Amino acid sequence: MDLDYCGLRHGVSKPDATDTPRNVAWGTVTEPAHDGLNFVTFRADDKPERLDGWYEAQQRGFHQGRTSEELRQHFGEHLRADDVVLRGVWQDSPALGSGTIPVATYASYDKTLNTGNTGNTGSGLQRVRMISDVTVSPTHRRRGLLRTMMTVDLADAVEQGVPLAVLTASEGAIYGRFGFGPAIFEHALEVDTGPRFALRPFVDDGSVELLEPAEAWPAMAQIFARFHEQTRGSVERPQFYEPILTGAFNFEDGEDRKLRTAVHVDGSGTPDGYVAYRPNPRKDGPARSMSATWSRSRRRRTSGSGVSSPTSTSATASSGAEPPSTIPSCGPWSIPTG
Structure with missing residues (x-):
């Protein structure tokens, strides 16, 4: 698909034929997609039964230890204060285990970025979609899970009038297909x-x-x-x-x-x-x-x-x-x- 905003276009990888992404409102959405997998979009207080498993998947994806009550408390404060939208992919019927830990995670929330372009407003601050906590389990890679979650989220950003998206990446080459490019060097x-x-x-x-x-x-x-x-x-x-x-x-x-x-x-x-x-x-x-x-x-x-922009x-x-x-x-x- 293409994101079209203010007449400027940035290509985004087309989802797999089996994907059924659609624009989402700010609520809880469960979408069956890919055989045996469910894509779930929610906020921290919407589905508390999903939250602990989502935390564990995020920690595991970044090679960190298991969560503690204190970590979940502070993480939850961030999710609520910043109005974070969480996405996850859960197995319907795992061969082993309870299946409470998703095989992919994704989080996003809106803040501001100073573009330096004050225009008629007198302020260079623009809304920006912040993307974070992106993980895919090694057992479920190359199935289009990240592509589906990010495509839906960026489409939602366009619908909400958010002109920019940013993320911090350990493997920057992954995100070029979504329109991201290097913006800051440490x-x-x-x-x-x-x-x-x-x-x-x-x-x-x-x-x-x-x-x-x-x-x-x-x-x-x-x-x-x-x-x-x-x-x-x-x-x-x-x-x-x-x-x-x-x-x-x-x-x-x-x-x-x-x-x-x-x-x-x-x-x-x-x-x-x-x-x-x-x-x-x-x-x-x-x-x-x-x-x-x-x-x-x-x-x-x-x-x-990286910074991605439906505008320039x-x-x-x-x-x-x-x-x-x-x-x-x-x-x-x-x-x-x-």
Whole structure:
């Protein structure tokens, strides 16, 4: 099929002949498709009996451990706060087992992306379809499951008037057929803060405050909101950034007790930058080094991403759909570790 929006067309792979995708409204939809498989579209509170199995399939697909009650709680908060639409493919009659874990998963939700094109609105923010948690079991690959779920979701985005879609991909080549292409490349920098490390002289009428992550969160949210409003390529953050950046839960091993934060305030006392970091121990001595990752756009941390658009855009995008492997920073400044 082709997605046609504002006169510009982007090809999307045609579903298999046995597929029966159709446009979906914001509700629960169950579609028989492919022999012995059911495609189910739902929200977290619509089908609680499906949710635990969906969580396990997502974790298994990304080679992570089984879920815990705490992980399901925080994941559920994200699903509800960001109004996430979940898709999954379940077997009707598995040869073994209960069949509660789906053989494919997919999630999407709408946020905003700063395209830099203010037009008549005075704001460069455009709605964007965020795609996340895409998995297909090794036992059910090459059957068109991903193609069916993504085709239906992108068609729904067009119907809802959403002009862009973004995702973070470990295998970017998979998504080219849907119109996605590289948008962000990750850059890493490791700073040795040994005796020879020093900052160049600079004038700063503000100050840096070391805060506990939970204390720093209101300032971090305020700083990023201003950054997002002003910075081309910025993507609005989903809810799960709050537990990550406050150290409450990092989606890998629970509470993050090593996370540290610092906030910079200008001469008037307004927060205008922050950093969240974990000290890395040196092999030959105490912890003296810090690793940070950021994009070229004012040191905002991003991941390799793809952007697909039924319209045309040159905006840079990062989905933020997966919890970041390095800690985001935001602000045009940096500080050494003591």
